[in-house]
Amino acid sequence: MAFSGVKNDRGELRILENLDELRTDLADYIAELSEAAVKERGVFAVALSGGSLIGLMGKLCEAPYNKTVDWGKWYIFWADERVVAKSHSDSNYKLAKDGLLSKVPIVPSHVHSINDSVSAEEAADEYTFVIRQLVKSRMVSVSDISDCPKFDLILLGMGPDGHVASLFPNHAVLDEKDEWVTFITDSPKPPPERITFTLPVINSASNVAIVVTGETKAEAVHLAIDNIGPDSQSVPARLVQPTKGKLVWFLDKPAASKLDSLQFSE
Numbered sequence: 001m002a003f004s005g006v007k008n009d010r011g012e013l014r015i016l017e018n019l020d021e022l023r024t025d026l027a028d029y030i031a032e033l034s035e036a037a038v039k040e041r042g043v044f045a046v047a048l049s050g051g052s053l054i055g056l057m058g059k060l061c062e063a064p065y066n067k068t069v070d071w072g073k074w075y076i077f078w079a080d081e082r083v084v085a086k087s088h089s090d091s092n093y094k095l096a097k098d099g100l101l102s103k104v105p106i107v108p109s110h111v112h113s114i115n116d117s118v119s120a121e122e123a124a125d126e127y128t129f130v131i132r133q134l135v136k137s138r139m140v141s142v143s144d145i146s147d148c149p150k151f152d153l154i155l156l157g158m159g160p161d162g163h164v165a166s167l168f169p170n171h172a173v174l175d176e177k178d179e180w181v182t183f184i185t186d187s188p189k190p191p192p193e194r195i196t197f198t199l200p201v202i203n204s205a206s207n208v209a210i211v212v213t214g215e216t217k218a219e220a221v222h223l224a225i226d227n228i229g230p231d232s233q234s235v236p237a238r239l240v241q242p243t244k245g246k247l248v249w250f251l252d253k254p255a256a257s258k259l260d261s262l263q264f265s266e
């Protein structure tokens with residue numbers, strides 16, 4: 001391991017030597033949070049994203065995790081979803097189903113994907129309603145400082161532009177303070193129509209992990225984590241600041257290569 005467990009005011013940084021170590025560390029982290037949440041609350045409410053994240057979670061489908069994780073207690077959500085049919089290759093649900101959910105004994109009724117047969121706006125409203133019901137029954141916890149849901153874990157990737165979920169740079173969606181789930185119809189990354197958790201929901205989670213690999217993300221990682229001057233361009237990932245929860249960054253060395261004062265212990 002190169003450099004791990006360092007804490008700064010942007011969360012804990014776990015910088016892994018290679019992708020294999022990152023996959024193992026990520027699987028251990030998720031398995032530990034699942035065990036703690038199941039012990040404390042009897043359930044584990046986790047929100048997924050799309051992109052490379054699902055592949056990087058792949059070790060969860062293998063021994064020992066496939067047997068040791070209490071999959072029956074998992075409730076699955078999406079931090080963002082593309083408004084396409086669930087069978088479409090752009091669907092984050094399909095990505096997770098094919099790459100993870102179909103390979104472990106998750107209870108199908110615990111998988112909360114969006115309604116793919118309505119508009120983006122309606123899908124966001126319906127998804128809010130679904131989460132509201134689960135907050136009422138405490139399958140999803142509630143924040144004691146905002147009225148937001150408090151997911152046990154929200155897993156995010158990050159684009160080279162620093163977007164997380166479907167919160168893109170300079171987009172009005174970053175200012176949404178009232179809704180739990182909102183929608184956009186002009187995503188700069190295709191497809192254009194998406195629903196997304198808002199920053200208040202992301203920042204109310206008990207745990208947030210941002211998983212980033214590859215050199216193309218190095219500049220965005222620097223802008224999201226380092227103490228950049230007031231004139232520097234900010235990125236959406238920098239706005240991920242859990243109020244009471246814990247933020248962990250999982251980075252490989254290329255993604256971490258532009259972090260200030262990074263000293264690898266070779």
Ligand SMILES: O=C(O)[C@H](O)[C@@H](O)[C@H](O)[C@H](O)COP(=O)(O)O
Pocket residue numbers: 049050051052053080081082092156157158159160163164165166189
């Ligand atoms: O719906 C999406 O487009 C994803 O949820 C998105 O937010 C993704 O997580 C990042 O773009 C990083 O993707 P990569 O890890 O594939 O670069």
